[in-house]
Each structure stands twice: as C-alpha cells, then as structure tokens.
Amino acid sequence: MLMSELSVLVRYSRIYSERRLAEHKVGFPEQVILMYLSSRNQVNQDAIAQFYMIDKGAIAKTISKMEDKKLLTRQQNPENRRENLISLTSKGWEILKVMQVALKEWDDYMSEGLSRKEIEEYERITKKMVSNVSKLKNWSECNE
Numbered sequence: 001m002l003m004s005e006l007s008v009l010v011r012y013s014r015i016y017s018e019r020r021l022a023e024h025k026v027g028f029p030e031q032v033i034l035m036y037l038s039s040r041n042q043v044n045q046d047a048i049a050q051f052y053m054i055d056k057g058a059i060a061k062t063i064s065k066m067e068d069k070k071l072l073t074r075q076q077n078p079e080n081r082r083e084n085l086i087s088l089t090s091k092g093w094e095i096l097k098v099m100q101v102a103l104k105e106w107d108d109y110m111s112e113g114l115s116r117k118e119i120e121e122y123e124r125i126t127k128k129m130v131s132n133v134s135k136l137k138n139w140s141e142c143n144e
Helices: 002-020 028-038 045-052 056-068 090-110 116-134 139-143
Strands: 072-077 080-088
Touching: 002 028, 002 090, 028 045, 028 056, 028 080, 028 090, 045 056, 045 080, 056 072, 080 090
Parallel strands: none
Antiparallel strands: 072 080
C-alpha cells in the first residue's frame, strides 16, 4: 500500500511542477537537473546521472536542451579534457527562484491539515528511507 501512495505523490508532484513552470518551458527532467545544480557548482554529467540513477545519454540530451535555453553552461574541465563541467547561468538561477516558490506551494498543499510534529515525522521517515535505499549499491541484486 505504501508504494501506491508514494507513487501518487510523486506523480502529482511532477504534474504540478511541470504545469507551474510550463510558461518558462522547463520540463520536469530539466527541473531535476536545476535542483541538483543549485547545491553544487561545476559538476560533470556523470555525477548527475549517478545521483539520480538516470542513463548518461538521457542526461546529455537534457543538458543540451538546457544549454540551448541558456539555463546552464558546459565547459571543458581543464584537469580532464574528456569531461565537461556543468554550471547554472543567471537565467538558470532565475528559474530556480520560480521553482522554489512552486515547491513551497506544493509542500503547503501536501502538508495541509498536518501538525508540525507530523511533518517532522514525515521528514525523518523519508530521510531514513532514502538512506536505506541509497545503501543498495548493486542494483543487479534487484533482478534476483
């Protein structure tokens, strides 16, 4: 049952985010990368792919679209010429501000009617669950 409710929350969250940023023409995959870059500067594409467990090709394609939209820049790493470092542009930071407002609104909708204690418990449990699944290093074990 838990997985079903989590799936609904994730799906609704994605739809809400996409609709709130539709006028800026920023889709959910782009939003995910913007969020990642908001707390890290000059990272390579592999780091993003590993963090979200997304195919490197899909990340590269999304980054190209974002570069075309002037949301980020890609520069060759001077220490490793085969690697590109990704950074947010000022336009990317502007979109992040809009995203932060939308995420705050979403959090308010989602937590309506919950006490502060319930919200803190949800946050604690969610962090623990993320920690648990992040320990699974060998995803091939899932096929057994």
